[in-house]
Amino acid sequence: xxxxxxxxxxxxxxxxxxxxxxxxxxxxxxxxxxxxxxxxxxxxxxxxxxxxxxxxxxxxxxxxxxxxxxxxxxxxxxxxxxxxxxxxxxxxxxxxxxxxxxxxxxxxxxxxxxxxxxxxxxxxxxxxxxxxxxxxxxxxxxxxxxxxxxxxxxxxxxxxxxxxxxxxxxxxxxxxxxxxxxxxxxxxxxxxxxxxxx
Amino acid sequence: xxxxxxxxxxxxxxxxxxxxxxxxxxxxxxxxxxxxxxxxxxxxxxxxxxxxxxxxxxxxxxxxxxxxxxxxxxxxxxxxxxxxxxxxxxxxxxxxxxxxxxxxx
Numbered sequence: 001x002x003x004x005x006x007x008x009x010x011x012x013x014x015x016x017x018x019x020x021x022x023x024x025x026x027x028x029x030x031x032x033x034x035x036x037x038x039x040x041x042x043x044x045x046x047x048x049x050x051x052x053x054x055x056x057x058x059x060x061x062x063x064x065x066x067x068x069x070x071x072x073x074x075x076x077x078x079x080x081x082x083x084x085x086x087x088x089x090x091x092x093x094x095x096x097x098x099x100x101x102x103x104x105x106x107x108x109x110x111x112x113x114x115x116x117x118x119x120x121x122x123x124x125x126x127x128x129x130x131x132x133x134x135x136x137x138x139x140x141x142x143x144x145x146x147x148x149x150x151x152x153x154x155x156x157x158x159x160x161x162x163x164x165x166x167x168x169x170x171x172x173x174x175x176x177x178x179x180x181x182x183x184x185x186x187x188x189x190x191x192x193x194x195x196x197x198x
Numbered sequence: 199x200x201x202x203x204x205x206x207x208x209x210x211x212x213x214x215x216x217x218x219x220x221x222x223x224x225x226x227x228x229x230x231x232x233x234x235x236x237x238x239x240x241x242x243x244x245x246x247x248x249x250x251x252x253x254x255x256x257x258x259x260x261x262x263x264x265x266x267x268x269x270x271x272x273x274x275x276x277x278x279x280x281x282x283x284x285x286x287x288x289x290x291x292x293x294x295x296x297x298x299x300x301x302x303x
């Protein structure tokens with residue numbers, strides 16, 4: 001699937017980033033927090049869910065609320081696409097093939113594409129296509145999470161780029177190419193407004 | 199696909215999202231005058247509600263980091279974390295709504 005030259009460059013870039021891990025306790029502690037399965041995911045989720053309430057009137061809130069729902073659907077599609085790629089191709093993790101500075105547990109699934117990158121970027125891009133500020137914040141957090149995965153030794157750079165591309169593609173498809181879902185979104189938005197905002 | 203973590207970690211995460219998202223809702227409610235979700239009466243000023251919201255978010259994350267050393271072990275599968283997150287956010291919304299209603303907002 002990739003030429004050995006590309007993989008070699010990918011490993012060299014990985015080494016350039018990962019070689020710093022394990023030498024600076026403060027940086028390592030921060031990286032461990034950023035790479036965890038809980039913190040940045042939740043922060044991204046809070047931004048997305050908080051977008052639901054942005055706007056003074058129902059008319060102002062509606063596009064933002066639709067973006068939140070589209071983000072959720074994009075996330076599911078991105079996950080499905082990652083699973084599909086995993087059925088076709090398996091790439092060993094960096095620690096499985098090389099001596100690395102590992103700051104995290106050892107996942108056993110395919111290294112490429114990065115599922116966290118796909119998930120983070122699908123949600124972030126879906127929101128960004130509607131709301132640049134909140135989406136921009138989510139893109140920043142998704143990038144931070146992806147970078148931490150490389151620093152901590154669990155992904156190559158190409159893995160997170162591939163994951164981000166899958167996530168962005170899923171978001172674009174859902175936001176721009178599936179108007180058929182708009183009725184469902186509108187029904188859910190109406191329900192939410194009646195339950196919590198009136 | 200499924201990797202259910204220890205109940206203790208799941209409960210900690212649920213509490214993190216419950217308190218943290220309540221804080222997010224308070225910041226939004228103050229900013230956009232969503233009276234049906236406000237927990238504090240601000241008399242037109244934004245800072246009490248914003249301060250409450252930011253404090254809740256900071257407290258939730260800080261407590262989770264200190265109280266959950268297992269957060270660096272394998273985390274929950276996507277389905278489990280999604281279920282915990284969505285349940286906690288809906289519960290947070292219900293708590294804000296009910297409390298605001300009881301306070302007469």
